[in-house]
Amino acid sequence: MTAKRPRVVVSNYGVGDNSVLLVNKGILDGVRAAGLLEGDIVWRGPVGNDRYGYEQQAATALRRHVEVYGAPDMVVGQACFALALFRVAEQACPDAVRVLQRDSTHERTCKELVDAEMVRCDLPISADWGNVTHSEAEYESAHVITVLSHWVERTFIDRGMGRKLVYVGPQTAELMRWRPGERPDDGVDFRVMVAGQMRVAKGTHMACRAWSRMGGGADDQLVFSGHPEPQAGTPERLFIDNEVKEAQANGNVRVIGWGRLEEMPLRYAACDVYCLPSFQEGSSMTCVEAMLCGRPVVATENSGSDLLEEHNGEVGFMVPAGDDKALADAFEVYRRDPELRRRHGTKAREVAMEAGGSGRFAAGYARALENVWSG
Template identity: 30%
Template sequence: MNVIYSIGARFGGAGIGTVACNAAREIERRGYLKKVICWSDENSGIRKDKISTVIPMGAFISRLPFHGTVDNCYDWLSSFHVSDCDVFHGWNNHSLISLRKAKANDAKIFIERASSHILRYKELVAEEYGRFGVNAEVVDGGVVRKCLQEYEECDYVLVPSEFAYESFMEQKFNKEKLIKIPFGVDSGRFRPMKKKDSVFRVLFVGQVIMRKGLQYLLEAFSELNLKNAELVVKGKVQAEMRGVVGRYEKLRNLRLTSWVEDLPRLYSSASVFVLPSIEEGSALVTYEAMACGLPVITTPNSGSVVRDGKDGFIVPIREVKALKEKILYLYENEKEAKKMGRSARKNAERYTWEKYGRNLVAAYRKALE
């Protein structure tokens, strides 16, 4: 079996680049990786002769803010690197031209959708923009059409969570084409470390954008006004959130940072991790926080593997009252918070990248039967 893996991102970089890198490593480790096609290789560890970067300066181009145009450019360029294979695995909105070329050579086509269905995504984020008066287009119409076309033309769509899976079922998508495989975490790198102070620290890690739900955490934490407590937000504040964040910047116990050198150490400095997402596929930061031994407060829409009441709490989206109740509970019940953190660590240990790779390769094999 020969697999070509294509992603229009910095391979081995943050976010989807991390998922792609770990997937390709597992495919390579089993002897099935023919090549990776990407914008750039960010020290992924994959053999250089198996990586095809589509153009010099790919890392720079991938960061340009014209996302639809950049993705279309990648799709066209990457198609020149597609050759005979048994399986073509491409990321959604990066792969229409490439998948057609691979399909013409009888490859089985897997499209990775690391978010909810594009129409559900658009609906949820549009609602959020409306609630906060953001005058911007959620997603270009061309992107929506391309995503839908890839769903139609591929053999299988891969999703990482029950939330993402159900978003497809709500659209009457063919169940036989849908495969759910949760992501993984490096529980050697992300591990519990001793907390060095007594501050009750609430941590948020992620892009500071509407769909991550930070606006509700800021409101909840501000209203709680806890003593000896701090909210740390690690992430770059995007334009759509500047007005919201600006209203809270003078909070004495709010710390904003766009970069940290040691992410596992940051997790271990916290008492609880909170990600009140409106829309995700399966947020890697929830796996990382759990692996670091933190109780996690999140929503069903984060696509996490958190077990409600065991590893933390699952709260409804946009519910400031519920966020306040759960944060306050962990603030007042330190022993229970630590117990949940230990449970979260044990649960995270079940979600390895090796297991992810094993499930992924099994899906490939089944498709080729």
């Protein structure tokens, strides 16, 4: 007799291009292609990314779904926005397996790492304990927590939660979108790019200090593809602005702002090395994008880049978080050796291609759900 396959409901953010939305789309695509999708709870949060608003819409949608279609076998929710959804599931479909997709470091570990760096930077800032309380309530309610990187996996194991974990990595990206491009002859001999939010948790100041420490020439350039955050005038923003200015005084540093999705392959092509200096990440999709574009990667041990961790020294260099000297040393190795950059970039693309694209992740997630369901 063929075993009963699970009927799955997935909380659906809608369409978007950030990493969380792309992971959510991959889950939906995989579950749908596997014939497991009973319903996707489509919901839109209010302007301002208000978590309570998002959660209540998802919870209401699940309650209505159960009223119309009956109880599903599994409910998949996105971390940070799943608590109200799971509370409804506990009451309306208590036998359903609650699956939490966690894209980032364990919230308590995240707070400890970022708070420690704030202290080191003499900033009077501490992450909200409410985020920790909320997230840990989600972890407690979930039967299963799926994670995309071994770094995230380790932060949960360290908190005694290994029994709930299912690894669904490594992170992937769309193979057809991210391809090598020609490096423009623009007068810059060596360019390092950092993409994303410019703030302490992302290690913006570490990249700036590493660049100053390296002491590159006039034809070398550090580029930030993003904007300083949070809002102007806050202590953290003033700190980041000052770090950028100091780096600019010691070398060629540019802040070029956010790039549209279609612009990013050109930005990867224009750099020689991609850098992710974060103190905490989940699975670093940008590292995969850079690798698919044929660029070597320098990232921290907290970046969640499984492909770099597995192939450290072959596709780039993994360094300790908060170590600007290690970052500077890695930059200098690549600055002095164009052939090594080329070789590591070629290998990086091979490794990322072998890991498979977003279709591999989608199919793998569906298989993971079936494995959880069967036993």
